[in-house]
Amino acid sequence: xxxxxxxxxxxxxxxxxxxxxxxxxxxxxxxxxxxxxxxxxxxxxxxxxxxxxxxxxxxxxxxxxxxxxxxxxxxxxxxxxxxxxxxxxxxxxxxxxxxxxxxxxxxxxxxxxxxxxxxxxxxxxxxxxxxxxxxxxxxxxxxxxxxxxxxxxxxxxxxxxxxxxxxxxxxxxxxxxxxxxxxxxxxxxxxxxxxxxxxxxxxxxxxxxxxxxxxxxxxxxxxxxxxxxxxxxxxxxxxxxxxxxxxxxxxxxxxxxxxxxxxxxxxxxxxxxxxxxxxxxxxxxxxxxxxxxxxxxxxxxxxxxxxxxxxxxxxxxxxxxxxxxxxxxxxxxxxxxxxxxxxxxxxxxxxxxxxxxxxxxxxxxxxxxxxxxxxxxxxxxxxxxxxxxxxxxxxxxxxxxxxxxxxxxxxxxxxxxxxxxxxxxxxxxxxxxxxxxxxxxxxxxxxxxxxxxxxxxxxxxxxxxxxxxxxxxx
Amino acid sequence: xxxxxxxxxxxxxxxxxxxxxxxxxxxxxxxxxxxxxxxxxxxxxxxxxxxxxxxxxxxxxxxxxxxxxxxxxxxxxxxxxxxxxxxxxxxxxxxxxxxxxxxxxxxxxxxxxxxxxxxxxxxxxxxxxxxxxxxxxxxxxxxxxxxxxxxxxxxxxxxxxxxxxxxxxxxxxxxxxxxxxxxxxxxxxxxxxxxxxxxxxxxxxxxxxxxxxxxxxxxxxxxxxxxxxxxxxxxxxxxxxxxxxxxxxxxxxxxxxxxxxxxxxxxxxxxxxxxxxxxxxxxxxxxxxxxxxxxxxxxxxxxxxxxxxxxxxxxxxxxxxxxxxxxxxxxxxxxxxxxxxxxxxxxxxxxxxxxxxxxxxxxxxxxxxxxxxxxxxxxxxxxxxxxxxxxxxxxxxxxxxxxxxxxxxxxxxxxxxxxxxxxxxxxxxxxxxxxxxxxxxxxxxxxxxxxxxxxxxxxxxxxxxxxxxxxxxxxxxxxxxxxxxxxxxxxxxxxxxxxxxxxxxxxxxxxxxxxxxxxxx
Numbered sequence: 001x002x003x004x005x006x007x008x009x010x011x012x013x014x015x016x017x018x019x020x021x022x023x024x025x026x027x028x029x030x031x032x033x034x035x036x037x038x039x040x041x042x043x044x045x046x047x048x049x050x051x052x053x054x055x056x057x058x059x060x061x062x063x064x065x066x067x068x069x070x071x072x073x074x075x076x077x078x079x080x081x082x083x084x085x086x087x088x089x090x091x092x093x094x095x096x097x098x099x100x101x102x103x104x105x106x107x108x109x110x111x112x113x114x115x116x117x118x119x120x121x122x123x124x125x126x127x128x129x130x131x132x133x134x135x136x137x138x139x140x141x142x143x144x145x146x147x148x149x150x151x152x153x154x155x156x157x158x159x160x161x162x163x164x165x166x167x168x169x170x171x172x173x174x175x176x177x178x179x180x181x182x183x184x185x186x187x188x189x190x191x192x193x194x195x196x197x198x199x200x201x202x203x204x205x206x207x208x209x210x211x212x213x214x215x216x217x218x219x220x221x222x223x224x225x226x227x228x229x230x231x232x233x234x235x236x237x238x239x240x241x242x243x244x245x246x247x248x249x250x251x252x253x254x255x256x257x258x259x260x261x262x263x264x265x266x267x268x269x270x271x272x273x274x275x276x277x278x279x280x281x282x283x284x285x286x287x288x289x290x291x292x293x294x295x296x297x298x299x300x301x302x303x304x305x306x307x308x309x310x311x312x313x314x315x316x317x318x319x320x321x322x323x324x325x326x327x328x329x330x331x332x333x334x335x336x337x338x339x340x341x342x343x344x345x346x347x348x349x350x351x352x353x354x355x356x357x358x359x360x361x362x363x364x365x366x367x368x369x370x371x372x373x374x375x376x377x378x379x380x381x382x383x384x385x386x387x388x389x390x391x392x393x394x395x396x397x398x399x400x401x402x403x404x405x406x407x408x409x410x411x412x413x414x415x416x417x418x419x420x421x422x423x424x425x426x427x428x429x430x431x432x433x434x435x436x437x438x439x440x441x442x443x444x445x446x447x448x449x450x451x452x453x454x455x456x457x458x459x460x461x462x463x464x465x466x467x468x469x470x471x472x473x474x
Numbered sequence: 475x476x477x478x479x480x481x482x483x484x485x486x487x488x489x490x491x492x493x494x495x496x497x498x499x500x501x502x503x504x505x506x507x508x509x510x511x512x513x514x515x516x517x518x519x520x521x522x523x524x525x526x527x528x529x530x531x532x533x534x535x536x537x538x539x540x541x542x543x544x545x546x547x548x549x550x551x552x553x554x555x556x557x558x559x560x561x562x563x564x565x566x567x568x569x570x571x572x573x574x575x576x577x578x579x580x581x582x583x584x585x586x587x588x589x590x591x592x593x594x595x596x597x598x599x600x601x602x603x604x605x606x607x608x609x610x611x612x613x614x615x616x617x618x619x620x621x622x623x624x625x626x627x628x629x630x631x632x633x634x635x636x637x638x639x640x641x642x643x644x645x646x647x648x649x650x651x652x653x654x655x656x657x658x659x660x661x662x663x664x665x666x667x668x669x670x671x672x673x674x675x676x677x678x679x680x681x682x683x684x685x686x687x688x689x690x691x692x693x694x695x696x697x698x699x700x701x702x703x704x705x706x707x708x709x710x711x712x713x714x715x716x717x718x719x720x721x722x723x724x725x726x727x728x729x730x731x732x733x734x735x736x737x738x739x740x741x742x743x744x745x746x747x748x749x750x751x752x753x754x755x756x757x758x759x760x761x762x763x764x765x766x767x768x769x770x771x772x773x774x775x776x777x778x779x780x781x782x783x784x785x786x787x788x789x790x791x792x793x794x795x796x797x798x799x800x801x802x803x804x805x806x807x808x809x810x811x812x813x814x815x816x817x818x819x820x821x822x823x824x825x826x827x828x829x830x831x832x833x834x835x836x837x838x839x840x841x842x843x844x845x846x847x848x849x850x851x852x853x854x855x856x857x858x859x860x861x862x863x864x865x866x867x868x869x870x871x872x873x874x875x876x877x878x879x880x881x882x883x884x885x886x887x888x889x890x891x892x893x894x895x896x897x898x899x900x901x902x903x904x905x906x907x908x909x910x911x912x913x914x915x916x917x918x919x920x921x922x923x924x925x926x927x928x929x930x931x932x933x934x935x936x937x938x939x940x941x942x943x944x945x946x947x948x949x950x951x952x953x954x955x956x957x958x959x960x961x962x963x964x965x966x967x968x969x970x971x972x973x974x975x976x977x978x979x980x981x982x983x984x985x986x987x988x989x990x991x992x993x994x995x
Contacts, residue, residue: 035577039797042568042579044711076793076840077819085796136812139801226926259510270849273683273790275712298888 001228002196002205003163004155007170008148009180010122010188011054017121018045018088021136025186029140034457037145039083044274046130051119051147052095054179056288058149059117061295066285070095071277072119075267080139081123089150091269094118095278101153101173103165112166112433113154122146123313150177155194156204160224167191172296176321181358184216191220196241197231206231207241211255213248223248227255246317299324305335316345320359323348327368330373339373347387351394363397372400382460384452385409405468415467422467425450436472444468477502482548482642482696489536489547494545496536496682499642500529500591503549507593507640513621516634518564518612520594525549528591535627537590544699544723546589551641553632554595555602556582556687565678566610567600569798569805569824577678580708581645581687588703593641596631600826601795602680604628605895607656607886609828614885617660619924623882626656626879632690633660643691643700649681649900650783651877653688654914655872658877661916663944664690665697668935669909672701672714673708681787683713684906694915694944698722701937717935725938728946731765733939736870738773741901745879753918753926758874760950763942768874773866775859775902782855783903784896785839785848792836796825843943860908867933872943874930876901877914881924905931913940915948938995 016023019036032185036043058442059066070093078084101113124144128137151170157163158340171182173191182189196208214220246255271277294302300314303324310315318324327344331337352359372393376386381404389409392398404410412418424431435443444465451464477499480488488494504522511517529549535541552558555565557575564570578586586592599609607630608614615630616622618638625634629646633656636644646653648666657664665688672687679685689700702723707716737758742751762768800806800820807819825833839848866873878898888895905912911932918926932940 003763035575037801039567040575040577040798040803041563041573042575042577042674042676044675044713074793076796078796078799078814080799080801080813083802084799085799086793158489266842268793268837268842268845270789270793270840270845274679425668 001158001224002198002206002208002392003157003159003224004194005151005153005157005163005166006192006194006210007151007153007167008190008192009151009174011051011147011149012178012180013050013054013147015048016145017048018053023146024102027142029138029142032142033144037083037086038141045088045272047275047278048147050288052176053288054118055095055117055149056280056285057177057244058151058174058179059099059293060285060289061177062096062099062101062114062170063115064096064099064114066390067093067095068280069093069277070280072272072275074139074267074272075120075269077265077267079123080137080142081126083124083141083144087121087123088272088275089120090118092255092271093277095280099279101166101169102164103169105162105165110156110162112156112162115152115154115280117149117151120148120150122148155196155208160221163193163220163224167217167220170236172319173270175359176293176295177362178321181360182407183358184214185372193220193224193227195224195227195231197228197235206235207243209241209243210245211248212245212258215250219248219250222250222253223255226253228257244299259423279297282456289466293321296321296324303328307331307341311342313341313345316349320362322362326362326364326366326369330369334370334373335364336373338447340369343369343373343390347390348394351391355395357395362378362394364394365397368398368400370392375400375404379411379460380404381409382411382457384457384461408458410458412455415463418455418459418463419471421454421469422447422451422464425454426471433472445470447472478506478639479687480642481692483544483699485642486544486546486548486699487854489533490542493783496529496533496589496591497526499547500525500549500593503593503639503641506638509679510618510638510640514616514618514634514638514640514759515613516596516599516615516625516631516638516640517551517594518566518610518631519562521561521592523586525593529547532589532591541589543588543703545585545703547591548589548642549591549593550585551593551632551635551644552582553598553629553644555598555647555678556595556645556828557678558582558595561595563678564612566598566599566612567825567829569610569821570678571611571805573804575676577676578689580673580706580710581704582676584704584706585645585700591626596629596635596644598631599628600829601678602628602647602652602685603744603791603828603832605651605655605898606883606885607631608885608889611826611864615780616885617882617924619661620882620922622884623924624659624888625883626659626878626882628652628656629664629690630656630660633657633662633664635995636660636662636690636692643689643696645687646690646699647677647685647687648902648906649685649787650899650906653690654877654902654912654927654929655899657690657914658916658929659925661919661925661947662690663693663697663702663915663929664688665937665940666905666911667701667705668715668911669906670713671717671720671911671935671937671972672704672708673706673711673714675708675710675714679790681703681790681906682794683790683930684783694913694941694948695726696724697913698726698937698941698945700802719935719938722937722941725941726945727942728949729765730761730943730946732872733761733766733943735761735766735768735943736866736873737768737770738866738873738875739770740773740776741875746876747880749918749920750879750881750926752878754874754928756949757917757928761874761947764946764950769870771866771869773873774862774903775855778855779859779904779907780897780900782852783899783907784835784965785852786856786907788836789840789849789852792833792840793835795829795856800824825896825944828889828892837857856907858938859904863880863904863910863931863933871936871939872930874928877927877929878902881920881922881926901929905929910934911937911940913937913944917947917951963978 073091074086094116096117100111124141193211196206198206300318303314432443556579559578604627606624607627617625632644632646637660653664705720708714799817805824809815917928
């Protein structure tokens with residue numbers, strides 16, 4: 001099986017690639033449009049510099065060569081989501097080329113080569129057969145003109161696992177640069193799979209098909225396995241694989257040929273006359289290079305060395321740049337990397353998942369986290385209360401001391417007061433006491449729990465445990 | 475003196491000094507339009523109420539001192555491929571018969587800021603594709619010198635309007651000669667500026683890498699004044715250039731001492747009408763008499779340039795006109811039930827023959843398998859042409875050439891053989907390929923009484939040199955205006971009178987809808 005990928009990534013610029021309309025997602029239809037991005041007669045494109053900044057950043061991070069004189073080309077085809085009936089893209093001189101992504105395979109490290117990376121504009125969205133309006137098609141041009149980069153790989157991948165490894169690396173790289181949030185489900189990252197099969201040992205490539213509508217990593221894996229089986233079955237039956245574009249249906253687990261024969265289309269590419277060619281100076285490239293943050297692999301290795309973290313922890317903490325930065329800055333303040341990493345790996349990861357939030361929404365301040373750790377260590381609050389404070393700090397820049405004061409989360413430190421409560425709880429639960437004396441160790445835990453309840457969680461469970469056992473021992 | 479005999483700059487001066495009001499000027503123009511339009515048909519739309527309102531507003535602002543520029547209060551006609559907000563902008567096509575843009579072309583906006591009063595939109599070849607204004611979906615325009623003849627194209631309406639005194643200046647566009655050729659045919663002055671000088675935002679595109687908006691007026695000084703008002707860098711047009719030294723009116727010194735003038739031998743071949751040849755060479759001698767140095771030289775690629783031009787222009791047009799599909803605006807053929815059928819039918823019915831011909835040609839030369847042989851080759855020829863001009867401008871300051879091989883042809887002759895018609899553009903298209911500035915200026919009249927024009931080509935950004943030489947020349951000869959009364963009389967009894975009368979009738983019936991294109995949705 002031979003696989004190549006075309007990945008489209010929506011860039012996180014505030015405005016579109018050729019006009020000043022907002023790129024904000026989820027707005028009412030046709031509210032973020034202007035004469036330029038709706039292709040009105042007489043309008044002209046004006047390039048958004050930030051798009052080029054991001055394209056260069058991603059290209060350089062993927063070890064690409066930069067084409068110092070690149071330009072845009074028109075891709076001509078008639079379809080209503082394309083208001084001018086052409087898309088401004090790059091064919092003859094893409095901005096970056098000949099890079100690679102290094103992935104881990106069972107046989108060791110492997111380079112998946114990148115053929116080219118180019119900039120282009122997104123099309124609008126078509127909605128067919130609206131339930132209210134009936135048999136018609138509607139066009140929403142909000143998305144028309146949103147900047148994309150397309151990353152085309154060489155057909156270097158040989159398994160679904162390699163594909164996922166490549167995509168995860170690509171996604172992490174792009175997210176680290178802040179160029180996009182790369183969410184497959186939301187469409188800010190779109191993956192097309194080009195797949196062909198050949199007899200083991202042969203050098204010549206078989207006929208490939210292209211698959212679209214892959215909206216999750218799971219769908220990609222399923223689609224790859226299914227397409228491989230389908231092609232192998234065809235060839236074994238003596239039939240040929242048709243070069244075509246197929247649409248994956250994840251619910252049914254099959255792909256179907258798409259109606260429009262896009263493979264046969266001639267796009268009549270020619271250089272875009274309304275945009276002068278783009279000169280990219282050494283200075284510009286240097287500027288982008290300098291601004292590049294340390295990428296995940298190197299950062300994880302550094303965390304292992306500098307903070308004595310195990311490899312697993314280091315990789316988990318560097319999954320996102322935001323998380324990695326919080327970790328590092330907090331550890332540098334409080335000098336307790338293990339403690340910091342515990343908080344982030346357990347509570348941090350849990351909150352990300354629970355709130356379905358992207359790492360760019362983390363508001364955790366390193367100064368505050370360091371403070372929280374100190375407070376717990378000094379038993380000012382107990383761990384349970386600390387978790388509540390952490391959750392608050394995670395999504396908003398809350399000062400832990402203010403929050404603790406406001407919510408009255410102080411751990412009760414007065415042992416005499418605690419003792420009184422323990423005695424009361426023991427008195428209220430004679431059965432538990434009997435169970436304990438009969439050998440049921442867990443009964444002590446129950447009593448601790450009841451005490452914690454009475455204390456509204458504000459006591460140190462270790463202290464309560466000690467007191468309970470002391471009492472029971474008497 | 476009759477207001478209509480004033481040039482734009484002269485009128486501007488008189489308005490500022492209070493001798494004439496803007497309202498008087500526009501009224502005079504409107505009256506002239508009423509008199510001359512029946513035999514001329516230079517306009518697609520005339521906005522009488524709008525123009526009068528504008529004139530009143532402009533007059534107020536002149537009186538209170540806010541408007542002080544040289545063109546304040548001067549009535550202008552605008553070619554109908556330049557968008558004006560909320561007004562019908564048709565490109566003389568059924569496809570856009572009812573199209574109203576929500577924006578105004580940047581160049582027009584410059585003039586409005588300067589106090590221009592817009593009289594209306596002028597007739598043109600459909601989507602600027604043509605050399606005679608006969609491909610307009612709304613009927614042809616007559617040449618004011620002889621209504622049996624064409625005014626030239628594609629800015630025929632604008633040139634006829636200036637020649638017939640229906641406005642004081644006009645805007646045209648020039649992709650392959652569309653300002654210069656009709657200027658020559660109508661005996662007026664027009665200039666295509668250096669590519670990038672005037673913003674193309676709001677110009678409905680035909681040949682994007684070739685075209686520029688430019689002024690058409692009674693003399694060189696007027697052209698300089700109008701160009702000065704429009705030569706502004708526009709951020710909305712990425713091909714718009716930030717230029718220094720756009721004070722063109724300061725360059726009208728008329729001093730041509732030492733000016734090196736080159737005459738390309740190959741342009742004066744056997745195809746060139748001998749009366750035109752003689753008139754231009756006479757002009758060259760006149761300039762030499764004023765101190766210029768005139769020399770013949772060899773200039774290659776004349777035929778190749780025309781071929782390259784049509785390949786490039788048609789290719790870009792096929793892409794630029796793809797947006798006209800009846801989906802969002804413009805002509806939509808009746809419900810076909812399926813998308814691509816609807817698009818095909820709308821474009822078949824909405825576009826005229828010449829437009830369809832060029833779209834098909836353009837589509838062909840971009841096809842994979844043909845791209846290298848045609849489009850890429852044409853782009854290479856474009857570079858060679860630019861290089862040939864560069865070598866010429868090492869030796870010369872301006873090149874003096876004919877504008878067209880003939881004077882204005884008779885109506886109905888040119889469209890019989892499109893390829894032959896294309897070949898007539900050979901003197902003008904090389905200028906667009908290179909992006910150079912070029913001025914068309916009247917230099918005589920033929921024995922049949924038709925105007926003869928000549929072309930002065932300058933190096934990049936050297937409009938001042940062109941204006942200087944042009945001004946010097948025009949001061950030497952009397953500018954002959956067409957005998958309008960004769961023209962109208964002839965028209966009334968001529969062969970085209972029925973057609974013009976019918977058009978005039980339709981126009982007076984409803985000033986807003988000329989074509990029978992169906993409204994979308």
